[in-house]
Amino acid sequence: KSGCDLIEIGIPCSDPGAEGEVIQKATIRALAAGTTTDKIFDMVERVALKIDIPLVFMTYLNPVYVYGAEKFFARCEKAGISGIIVPDMPYEEKGELAEPARAHGVKIISLIAPTSEGRVGMIARDAEGFIYLVSSMGVTGVRSEITTNVKAITDTIRKYTDVPVAVGFGIATPDQAEDMAGASDGAIVGSAIVKIIEEHGSKADEPLAAYIRSMKDGVEKAEGK
Numbered sequence: 001k002s003g004c005d006l007i008e009i010g011i012p013c014s015d016p017g018a019e020g021e022v023i024q025k026a027t028i029r030a031l032a033a034g035t036t037t038d039k040i041f042d043m044v045e046r047v048a049l050k051i052d053i054p055l056v057f058m059t060y061l062n063p064v065y066v067y068g069a070e071k072f073f074a075r076c077e078k079a080g081i082s083g084i085i086v087p088d089m090p091y092e093e094k095g096e097l098a099e100p101a102r103a104h105g106v107k108i109i110s111l112i113a114p115t116s117e118g119r120v121g122m123i124a125r126d127a128e129g130f131i132y133l134v135s136s137m138g139v140t141g142v143r144s145e146i147t148t149n150v151k152a153i154t155d156t157i158r159k160y161t162d163v164p165v166a167v168g169f170g171i172a173t174p175d176q177a178e179d180m181a182g183a184s185d186g187a188i189v190g191s192a193i194v195k196i197i198e199e200h201g202s203k204a205d206e207p208l209a210a211y212i213r214s215m216k217d218g219v220e221k222a223e224g225k
Helices: 021-032 037-048 061-067 069-079 095-103 117-125 150-158 174-183 191-203 205-224
Strands: 007-010 055-058 081-085 107-112 131-134 165-168
Touching (some): 021 191, 037 055, 037 069, 061 069, 069 095, 117 150, 131 150, 150 165, 150 174, 174 205
Parallel strands (some): 007 055, 107 131
């Protein structure tokens, strides 16, 4: 309702290697509260009945392997999941999940980082859904400044594919969302949203909606230029 074009849902993992403090703490809260992959699938099935925008999972290889890849992607199809982001799976290992994901209509979202350099073409040519462009080295979390030349990397990606490019890691303000969307096709926000939920708990709806609207306004400013 606040203007998201796509929603990324994290499946908690006990070793979330790409995450900063905010999402690590959220993972601990979720696991301590008894969250399981099955409960998340049940929740997504309820949510999918109420919205008409794509839903993607972000998780790590271990939860998928423990659940069983075929069973996992079959449930993704049933729940209406469009894609999956797996930050600890290198592009070269994508084949580990490719067959069951494809069989159930789930796209594996490729990540490209500032260090990808000579691998950009290889990753981009095989990309599907959208490309997750990592804005900064390190883990997820709010950053006061993003110094990576996102436009230069996006321009390189464009030589190989027309798949949309969205930028994540560290984006927290409408100005940052405008800048990133202006240099690519969209902005991905995670830790800032999780922080609002951490601060407000069950009363997070209103501040969360206001924040997301402000970020959407930033993206739309970029689209209007």
